[in-house]
Amino acid sequence: MxxxxxxxxxxxxxxxxxxxxxxxxxxxxxxxxxxxxxxxNRIVESQWDEASEVVATITLVYNHAQRELSEKLTDIQHKSHHHVLASTHIHLSHEICAEMIMVKGEASGIRALADCLRSQKGVLHSGLTMSSTGSNLH
Ligand code: NI
Structure with missing residues (x-):
């Protein structure tokens, strides 16, 4: 301190x-x-548009019945394995799934990953919550 x-x-x-x-x-x-x-908060927000490292959660709500969607979403995460820390899948109902994906990396890469996931057909809603690795906040 x-x-x-x-x-x-x-x-x-x-x-x-x-x-x-x-x-x-x-x-x-x-x-x-x-x-x-x-x-x-202002420091963290100012980093989101830069190359600085962020920690974030991507939340996806999607239709389980959409053909090959689960596989596609998993595929995209595998391709970004250097960003993905962990993910949790929740079966919300017979048809609807939610997935929370915890990620870390440069803000632009995280944004691109979130955009790629949310633009898949059958994704009903998505959210991106970005935070900071905390390294320059004290
Ligand atoms: Ni499910």
């Missing part, structure tokens, strides 16, 4: 009240911790 630096900022009263409400409603113990997390 690096040394703490104190800084003072100027805010309009109304904005400050909103900040206090956000801090309180989010369950943070103090303002500093809330602002630290806000800054970290």
């Amino acid at each position: 690096s040394e703490l630096v104190r800084l003072s900022i100027s805010l309009e009263e109304s904005l400050c009240e909103k900040l206090e409400k956000l801090v309180k409603d989010s369950g943070y113990v103090n303002r500093s911790e809330y602002i630290r997390d806000m800054i970290r």
Whole structure:
């Protein structure tokens, strides 16, 4: 942990009240911790368009009955085995499957993998949640 630096900022009263409400409603113990997390979030978001490494989850909801779809999705993951850390398959109903795929790699590669998976015929919904490897957040 690096040394703490104190800084003072100027805010309009109304904005400050909103900040206090956000801090309180989010369950943070103090303002500093809330602002630290806000800054970290912005750092993480700024990395998503760059070549920096991210950790992410790709969620797919798809139709099990769609011909060869399961095989295709597995195939795509095999081709990206250097990105895929793990995956979990859930049978949601007779027809519908969900798959959560945990991945790590450069943001552009992860985005391309998510796009490739979501564009397969029979994929009903997909989500990409990107985070950070945390290496430059402290
Ligand atoms: Ni299934």
